[in-house]
Amino acid sequence: MPPAIVATGLSFCYPPPSPALPAQQVLDGLDLQVGEGEACAILGASGSGKSTLCHLLAGLAPRYTGGHSAGRLVVAGCEVQQAPPPVGAIGVLFQDAATQLFNTTVENEVAWGLEALALPPVTIGERVMQALQRFGLLHLRYRPPWALSGGEQKRLALAALWAMRPQVLILDEPLGGLDPRGCIEVLAALRALKAQGTTLLAATLRPQTARLADHAALLAEGRLTSATTPEALLAEEARLYHAGIYFPPARWPGLRPQRPLSADPPAVALRQLRFRYPDGHAVLHGLDLTIPQGQFVALIGANGAGKSTLARHLNGLLRPTAGEVRILGQKIAGQAVGTIARQVGFLFQRPEQQLFGATVREELAYGPRRLQLPDADARVARALRHFELEAVAALPPAILSYGTQRSVTLAALAALETPLLVLDEPTVGLDGAGWQQLLLWLAERRAAGVTLICITHELALAAVADRVIALHEGRLLADGDPAEVLPRLDPEVVA
Amino acid sequence: MSLTLDLHTPGRSWLHRLDPRVKLVGLGLGMTAAFLLPHPAHLALYTALLYALLRLAAVPPARIGWLWRQLRLLLLLILLLQPFFTPAGTAWLTVGPLRLTSGGLLNALQLALRVLSLALLTGCVLFTTKQRALVHGLVWLGIPYSWGLLLSLTLRFVPAIGKLFVAVREAQAARGWVARGNIVQRTRDYLPVLVAVIIGTLQMSDQLTLALAARGLAENAPRTVWRPLRMRLSDWLALAVLCGGFLSLTLWRAGCF
Numbered sequence: 001m002p003p004a005i006v007a008t009g010l011s012f013c014y015p016p017p018s019p020a021l022p023a024q025q026v027l028d029g030l031d032l033q034v035g036e037g038e039a040c041a042i043l044g045a046s047g048s049g050k051s052t053l054c055h056l057l058a059g060l061a062p063r064y065t066g067g068h069s070a071g072r073l074v075v076a077g078c079e080v081q082q083a084p085p086p087v088g089a090i091g092v093l094f095q096d097a098a099t100q101l102f103n104t105t106v107e108n109e110v111a112w113g114l115e116a117l118a119l120p121p122v123t124i125g126e127r128v129m130q131a132l133q134r135f136g137l138l139h140l141r142y143r144p145p146w147a148l149s150g151g152e153q154k155r156l157a158l159a160a161l162w163a164m165r166p167q168v169l170i171l172d173e174p175l176g177g178l179d180p181r182g183c184i185e186v187l188a189a190l191r192a193l194k195a196q197g198t199t200l201l202a203a204t205l206r207p208q209t210a211r212l213a214d215h216a217a218l219l220a221e222g223r224l225t226s227a228t229t230p231e232a233l234l235a236e237e238a239r240l241y242h243a244g245i246y247f248p249p250a251r252w253p254g255l256r257p258q259r260p261l262s263a264d265p266p267a268v269a270l271r272q273l274r275f276r277y278p279d280g281h282a283v284l285h286g287l288d289l290t291i292p293q294g295q296f297v298a299l300i301g302a303n304g305a306g307k308s309t310l311a312r313h314l315n316g317l318l319r320p321t322a323g324e325v326r327i328l329g330q331k332i333a334g335q336a337v338g339t340i341a342r343q344v345g346f347l348f349q350r351p352e353q354q355l356f357g358a359t360v361r362e363e364l365a366y367g368p369r370r371l372q373l374p375d376a377d378a379r380v381a382r383a384l385r386h387f388e389l390e391a392v393a394a395l396p397p398a399i400l401s402y403g404t405q406r407s408v409t410l411a412a413l414a415a416l417e418t419p420l421l422v423l424d425e426p427t428v429g430l431d432g433a434g435w436q437q438l439l440l441w442l443a444e445r446r447a448a449g450v451t452l453i454c455i456t457h458e459l460a461l462a463a464v465a466d467r468v469i470a471l472h473e474g475r476l477l478a479d480g481d482p483a484e485v486l487p488r489l490d491p492e493v494v495a
Numbered sequence: 496m497s498l499t500l501d502l503h504t505p506g507r508s509w510l511h512r513l514d515p516r517v518k519l520v521g522l523g524l525g526m527t528a529a530f531l532l533p534h535p536a537h538l539a540l541y542t543a544l545l546y547a548l549l550r551l552a553a554v555p556p557a558r559i560g561w562l563w564r565q566l567r568l569l570l571l572l573i574l575l576l577q578p579f580f581t582p583a584g585t586a587w588l589t590v591g592p593l594r595l596t597s598g599g600l601l602n603a604l605q606l607a608l609r610v611l612s613l614a615l616l617t618g619c620v621l622f623t624t625k626q627r628a629l630v631h632g633l634v635w636l637g638i639p640y641s642w643g644l645l646l647s648l649t650l651r652f653v654p655a656i657g658k659l660f661v662a663v664r665e666a667q668a669a670r671g672w673v674a675r676g677n678i679v680q681r682t683r684d685y686l687p688v689l690v691a692v693i694i695g696t697l698q699m700s701d702q703l704t705l706a707l708a709a710r711g712l713a714e715n716a717p718r719t720v721w722r723p724l725r726m727r728l729s730d731w732l733a734l735a736v737l738c739g740g741f742l743s744l745t746l747w748r749a750g751c752f
Contacts, residue, residue: 060705087711099702100709102651104626111721116711124721146655160710315669337665338673346669353659354666356691366687370671398694416670 002077004168004199005034005057009071011222012052012061017399026052028222029071034168039200041210041230044219045244045431046403050203051095053219054172057201058092059085076167076199088117091161092170096177097153101145106137106156109145113164131163135189149303151182155189162193169193171202175209177350177428179303179457180491183208205245205431207234218243244433251436253443255464261292265329267420267451268314273323275309283309285474286323291467293328293419296442296452298462298482300489301471307424307455308349310471314422314453315344327420342371345418349425351409355397360389360408363397367416383415387437406434410441421445423454427461459486502621510552511623514730515632517737518620524741525616529609531748535601538608545615554622562618570607577603626650631724640718648703656696663691 012027026049034040044050055061059080062069069081078085094100103109110131114124132138135155140148145156154174161169174190175183190212194200202209203219207230210216216230220243233240240246268291276282283306291297299307312318313325316337325332327343348354357363364383368376384390387407392400397408406429413421426438442452454461462468468485470478478485510518525545532538549559583598624632630643664672667688674681726734746752 055705058709060708064704064708065701084708084713087713087716092709094702094706096702099699100706102648102703102706104647104651108627108721113710115718115721116713116716118717118719121719121721121723124719128721146651164710317665317669336673337668338671341669341671348662348666348669351666353695354663354691356663356667356687358687358690366667367670370673412670 001036003033004036004038004076005032005040005201006074007032007057007071008073010056010073011070012049012056012067014052014065014067018395021395026222027056030219030223032217032224034199034201037197037199038215039194039202039213040227041213041216042201042203042219042224043205043210043216043233043240043243043245044203045205045433046406046429047401048219048243049222050205050219051172054092054170054201054203056080057168057170058090060092088113088164088166090168090170091164091166093154093157093161093172093174095172097150097157098146100157101153101160104144105142106145106148107132107141109156110160110163113160117164127163131159134162134192135159136185149182150178151185154178154182154186158186158189158193162198166198168199168201171200171204171209173204173206173209174202175204175206181302187212207246210234218245241432244431247432247435247439249460249464252439252464255296255439255443255446257294257296257446257466259294259447259449261294261466263290263292265293265326266290267293267295267328268453269324269326269329270313271324271326273310273313273325274321275306275313275318276321283474284313284320287474287476289469289476289479291451291453293451294446294449295467296446296465297454298465298468299453299455299471300457300459300462300468301477304473305471306474307471309474311346311422311424311453311455314420315346316340317346338370341367341416341418343418344420344422345413345416347409347413347421347423347426349428352402352405355405355408357397359394360384360397360400360411361393363408364389364412364415367412371416373416379415379417383411386414386441387411402429403431403434406430407437410438414441418450420451421453423452425455425457427456427458462486502618503625504554504558504622506553506623508552508623509729510548510619512729513623513733514724514726515620515624515628516635516724517726517730517734518624519632519636520734521737522616522620524737525619526613528741528744529612529616531744533748535604535608538605538612542608542612542615545612545619548619549615549622552619552623554618558622559615559618562614566611566614570610573607573610574603577606628724631720635724641714644712652699652703655699656692659695660688660692663688663695 008031010027010030014024014026016023042050042053052061055065056069056073057075061067063084073081076085076089078089101109103112107128110128111124114127132141135158137152137156137159140152145153148156174186178186187208194212202213204210210230210233213230215227216233217227218225218233237246237248241248241251268289270287270289273284273287275284287310301307309318313320314327316332316335327340332340355363357366361380364380365376368379373379384393387410389407389411392404397405400408427435430438446452456462463482463486465482467480468482469476470485470489478489529541532541578595578599579593581599581602582594582596585597586594587597588595626647630647634640634643672684
């Protein structure tokens, strides 16, 4: 039987994003072979070309993306560079599954591709039901895809692909952006696909995904290392670290307090904080909480526990239905978000989507100028230097790579030099190099006495905090030293 | 969530189950009828009939109230201004060049009721028809599939763009934006948000191109329809009633009876 994927000397370059820049060579003579029914994992850091490789294999690049490819590529028996592959032969799961769902109900999402295959309606009906059942979505069939959780969206995208009976499934970071529960759901679905003999290729930076595969290879500088078992590759921690994929906790900077905590006044004081949305849905049910200045607090809990809702009260984006929020002793009721921003720096989820500056320098200068901070230019210069962004300072953030955009979001926050930092899932989507940059900055901020409040699903990060606060359905479930709290928690509650 | 364009109100009433093609035909005939009815009294009756239709189809009063709130400013403006634009008949009040006349007032009332009835008619279709059925109905009426797809994609992605707008505004506020200055200053503050939203929208549309191509959208490729529209007896009956009603109205206007 011929292999399902053969790439020989595959190269790809994108046109330059602006005339001042060179063309971007992403792949440079890559060789790859995946046998029928095998599962292969490709490990690579952000910007190593994982997504580009996925698009090439699916016949989408350069056809719909621009750029130039060279070398030989055969996927599922088609020379995908010469002609588009037949409809449904190659399935591709995008990194952000939400962008891949474009119908108004779950069942129509699955049916759409089958209609494109021009199958008779009876067959479509059978396959839709089969796919929904198999991926545990039958009870959601009439819901709009955009109202599903991250894990459900990924499963729906997989169901829609699987229903078309692809010979090869390409998975671009299949666990990207998922909470622990979503990861468990999607991993189970992928294991089932593999057991059934579907050829899988997963591009990822997560060891969890790599362990699913029969063999794994490392993507760096546009080429693949020779394939080995995932276990063997993951055991080479130093190599993964140098490739920017993984930042092992053994190498983390010290995040323990270097200054005494001060409770006079406390950084955050919540009294009987309650919140319900205008539609009546209550999220927080009377929280009392005091966080001294200089403490590093990890806020954990399952999706829907109220973590982000609580965080949004700390800079006034949400206002309590009842109760009181004090920041550094001051009541914040009546203060505008833009005024509270002097005290509280806030990192949103998916911050790279919120860049609005014309250049990186402008992006960084926005906050200090708005707040009329005395030494705005010096702050911007310091942040540019700290995050090694001087070379791209004059470029628009929109054309930068994902990893660099994430650096810009941190730098924009750093330039404000606020005494409090609230970070909502700051590690989602970060590779090893991104983790390293984030943790080094946090260590430095801690040394400066900054109060850190960090929402996270990463228990390794929670473990190095001074204090863990676990929320469950809008109430405090546990509060204390990580060494005491974390072992006691039911994994279901924090997942 | 207010950021949604899906006006569909789930239900299983007779109007919900009516074939979307019949509803679209009804919409066309009903709109024409609104222009054929000559007198405010007729239009008032027609509007009441449409309201009853919506209630019979179990569309909740809150939904109809929403429609009313969208329109009330426009209706008020029509009632206040229209009489002075189309003076006719007895003059009741004259202030400078402005003349309030009986004919003008009737005209204004007629226009307002016409707008209201058109809105209720549209509500009858949009509140009770799923987007997919609407697209299929339009395709059946001769609109190309790609246009129908475009309509449903718009309905799907405009709210996503709205969310992006909110996210960028929040990011700005979190970095020190406070409403200040005059209208020019405030408008200028919005420019970076628009840029970010436009870039985000372009990226979304790039992704969508890939998603559609990856799942097999090709021009002129044959497609099947999972649940083809089927006319049932009740649909034919409804169509007959619609056409009969419309024909009678036209004959009546033509002076045949």
